[in-house]
Amino acid sequence: xxxxxIGVFDSGxxxxxxxxxxxxxxxxxxxxxxxxxxxxxxxxRSPETVTRYAENAARFLAQREDLGVFxxxxxxxxxxAVEAVARLVPIPVxxxxxxxxxxxxxxxPGGKIGVIGTRGTILSGAYQRAVARSRPDATVIxxxxxxxxxxxxxxxxxxxxxxxxxxxxxYLSRLGDIDTLILGCTHYPLLEGVIRGVVGPKVLxxxxxxxxxxxxxxxxxxxxxxxxxxxxxxxxxxxxxxxxFAAVAERFLGAPIDAPIEVDL
Amino acid sequence: xxxxxIGVFDSGxxxxxxxxxxxxxxxxxxxxxxxxxxxxxxxxRSPETVTRYAENAARFLAQREDLGVFxxxxxxxxxxAVEAVARLVPIPVxxxxxxxxxxxxxxxPGGKIGVIGTRGTILSGAYQRAVARSRPDATVIxxxxxxxxxxxxxxxxxxxxxxxxxxxxxYLSRLGDIDTLILGCTHYPLLEGVIRGVVGPKVLxxxxxxxxxxxxxxxxxxxxxxxxxxxxxxxxxxxxxxxxFAAVAERFLGAPIDAPIEVDL
Numbered sequence: 001x002x003x004x005x006i007g008v009f010d011s012g013x014x015x016x017x018x019x020x021x022x023x024x025x026x027x028x029x030x031x032x033x034x035x036x037x038x039x040x041x042x043x044x045r046s047p048e049t050v051t052r053y054a055e056n057a058a059r060f061l062a063q064r065e066d067l068g069v070f071x072x073x074x075x076x077x078x079x080x081a082v083e084a085v086a087r088l089v090p091i092p093v094x095x096x097x098x099x100x101x102x103x104x105x106x107x108x109p110g111g112k113i114g115v116i117g118t119r120g121t122i123l124s125g126a127y128q129r130a131v132a133r134s135r136p137d138a139t140v141i142x143x144x145x146x147x148x149x150x151x152x153x154x155x156x157x158x159x160x161x162x163x164x165x166x167x168x169x170x171y172l173s174r175l176g177d178i179d180t181l182i183l184g185c186t187h188y189p190l191l192e193g194v195i196r197g198v199v200g201p202k203v204l205x206x207x208x209x210x211x212x213x214x215x216x217x218x219x220x221x222x223x224x225x226x227x228x229x230x231x232x233x234x235x236x237x238x239x240x241x242x243x244x245f246a247a248v249a250e251r252f253l254g255a256p257i258d259a260p261i262e263v264d265l
Numbered sequence: 266x267x268x269x270x271i272g273v274f275d276s277g278x279x280x281x282x283x284x285x286x287x288x289x290x291x292x293x294x295x296x297x298x299x300x301x302x303x304x305x306x307x308x309x310r311s312p313e314t315v316t317r318y319a320e321n322a323a324r325f326l327a328q329r330e331d332l333g334v335f336x337x338x339x340x341x342x343x344x345x346a347v348e349a350v351a352r353l354v355p356i357p358v359x360x361x362x363x364x365x366x367x368x369x370x371x372x373x374p375g376g377k378i379g380v381i382g383t384r385g386t387i388l389s390g391a392y393q394r395a396v397a398r399s400r401p402d403a404t405v406i407x408x409x410x411x412x413x414x415x416x417x418x419x420x421x422x423x424x425x426x427x428x429x430x431x432x433x434x435x436y437l438s439r440l441g442d443i444d445t446l447i448l449g450c451t452h453y454p455l456l457e458g459v460i461r462g463v464v465g466p467k468v469l470x471x472x473x474x475x476x477x478x479x480x481x482x483x484x485x486x487x488x489x490x491x492x493x494x495x496x497x498x499x500x501x502x503x504x505x506x507x508x509x510f511a512a513v514a515e516r517f518l519g520a521p522i523d524a525p526i527e528v529d530l
Contacts, residue, residue: 038314039304049303049505147415147428154411156435163412163431170421170428240314 002091003066004225005030005233006216008073009057012040013245014149014186015073016252018096021213022071023234026220028227031234032065036265038240041149042076043118043185050120054081055088056265062089065235068224069094071216075184075208076118079126092219096208097121099215100182101130104206108180111138114203116171117184119144127184141178145171145185152187153248159193168198175199183207190251236260267356268331269490270295270498271481273338274322277305278510279414279451280338281517283361286478287336288499291485293492296499297330301530303505306414307341308383308450315385319346320353321530327354330500333489334359336481340449340473341383344391357484361473362386364480365447366395369471373445376403379468381436382449384409392449406443410436410450417452418513424458433463440464448472455516501525 006026008019012035019033034057036042042050054077058070070093072078072085078095086093104113115127122144131140147167151157156164172195175181181203183189189207196205238245238260249257271291273284277300284298299322301307307315319342323335335358337343337350343360351358369378380392387409396405412432416422421429437460440446446468448454454472461470503510503525514522 038310040309044305045303046505146419147412150412150415163428163435166428166431240311 002068002224004228005032005065005067006069006071006220007032007034007061007065007067008071009034009054009061009077010036010073010186011042011053011077012037013249013252016249017186017189017209018071018073018212020253021209022216025213025217028232029220030228030232032061032067032237033235034061034237035239037238037245041118042074043120043146043149045120047080047120047124050077051081051084053077054085058085058089058093060263060265061237062091064237067091069216069219071212072096073186073208073212075186076120079121079124092223094212094215094219096186096212097126097130097184099211100184100206100208101127102134103211104180104182105131105134105138107204107206108135108138110179111135112177112179113138113140113182114175114178114180115140115142115182115184116145116148116188118149119146121184127182141175143171143174148185148191149187152190155251157190157194159197161194164191164194165198168194172198178203180204180206234258237263239263239265267333267489269493270297270330270332271334271336271485272326272330272332273298273336274319274326274342275300275338275451276307276318276342277302278514278517281514282451282454282474283336283338283477285518286474287481290478290482293497294485295493295497297326297332297502298500299326299502300504302503302510306383307339308385308411308414310385312345312385312389315342316346316349318342319350323350323354323358325528325530326502327356329502332356334481334484336477337361338451338473338477340451341385344386344389357488359477359480359484361477362391362395362449364476365449365471365473366392367399368476369445369447370396370399370403372469372471373400373403375444376400377443378403378405378445378447379440379443380405380407380447380449381410381413381453382407383414384411386449392447406440408436408439413450413456414452417455420516422455422459424462426459429456429459430463433459437463443468445469445471499523502528504528504530
């Protein structure tokens with residue numbers, strides 16, 4: 001049952017930052033990305049609804065592709081749906097929260113860790129619990145930042161942008177004294193420069209994309225069939241194809257993509 | 266087939282500004298509000314998807330309630346789906362765009378009209394066409410303002426709020442010289458003070474809620490059965506009940522609401 005393809009699921013385009021990290025670590029592997037663009041954003045929805053959406057997505061991608069691992073790149077869905085999805089598909093299921101929290105716990109000098117994310121992610125408490133499991137002495141301060149996603153999608157992410165900086169100052173000043181900051185939403189790496197400017201050079205930033213990709217590499221190396229040797233197939237599915245999708249996707253992936261396939265979950 | 270109840274549909278909570286205006290004009294009428302909170306926002310979705318969602322909503326509310334008129338309070342859905350919904354249900358269907366555009370065309374001193382809304386509304390060109398029909402000599406300048414919705418939902422709407430003012434200046438400075446501004450999204454009346462501060466006291470503001478409610482009153486007066494005389498029934502349906510829903514709803518409606526009923530469309 002375990003196929004060669006890495007499946008990556010996100011509520012929209014944000015998970016492309018995770019996919020990009022996987023492409024870098026595992027350039028010869030087939031990948032299939034599913035962005036639930038018809039129902040994005042998940043960050044404002046209830047846990048039950050997000051879980052149902054994640055189950056729909058896993059069922060679809062497992063039927064359509066020969067998957068060996070299923071990555072939930074969306075932080076909100078990772079916060080509430082990893083176990084439900086793991087019961088549904090007979091392959092390893094990876095969320096972004098556990099690896100990112102472990103990474104942050106490992107690099108934090110003094111255990112003073114901030115977490116920012118969508119309202120859904122922060123209210124779930126998933127990062128707070130995951131950090132505590134890795135490092136029981138850590139203190140975690142969490143803050144939802146609902147304006148960061150539209151800021152990133154608008155492209156107002158340049159250092160010096162007065163709107164981006166005013167928004168970042170408003171949210172990040174609430175975190176107090178931290179030494180490490182988890183960027184707990186796939187959109188936030190696009191704002192890294194602005195966030196860095198506000199928190200200062202001493203705070204370490206931990207983002208989900210690299211930590212999750214490392215975990216995928218371990219599973220792929222130990223459990224998946226060898227890569228085929230031919231050029232990799234990289235497929236993209238979306239549930240809605242709104243105006244401007246390609247431009248936003250390329251901003252996230254840092255490269256052009258093959259035409260996405262529109263599907264109904 | 267024509268019942269006594271006024272049905273109001275929106276992608277989420279924003280349409281409560283329209284419902285509030287209807288309550289003020291027609292305080293003795295039964296109303297039923299449906300907020301598609303599981304799939305909000307519509308502003309970033311394709312016209313086909315928005316039309317399908319609006320059809321789902323109309324079918325649901327017409328089955329559940331004894332409707333005499335169906336109001337599409339969401340600007341994005343009004344921009345693309347009024348005709349499709351009108352084919353589906355045998356009662357009058359009102360969108361917010363036609364009445365708002367007519368009102369703006371009527372009050373504009375020099376015919377220099379700005380329109381702001383979601384990306385979906387602005388790209389549809391619906392306001393631009395509707396203003397031109399009412400006043401062919403008008404010039405219309407349109408601008409999508411994706412950050413206004415999350416700003417309103419965050420409650421950062423106070424005059425003097427540095428984030429709200431920076432965002433408003435960024436968007437509104439693109440409109441150039443206008444004498445009238447259409448607030449083409451149900452969330453925007455919450456930002457009226459901030460918008461007014463940026464555009465100055467001479468620009469007239471036209472928002473959808475009052476214009477649409479006036480149109481509803483006309484239809485109700487001429488075509489619906491008399492009100493019952495008993496206290497009105499005001500029902501609320503939502504497709505998802507996220508954390509903080511009640512607080513956001515009360516911010517929009519300016520009053521507490523009965524417990525919403527969660528439904529699946």
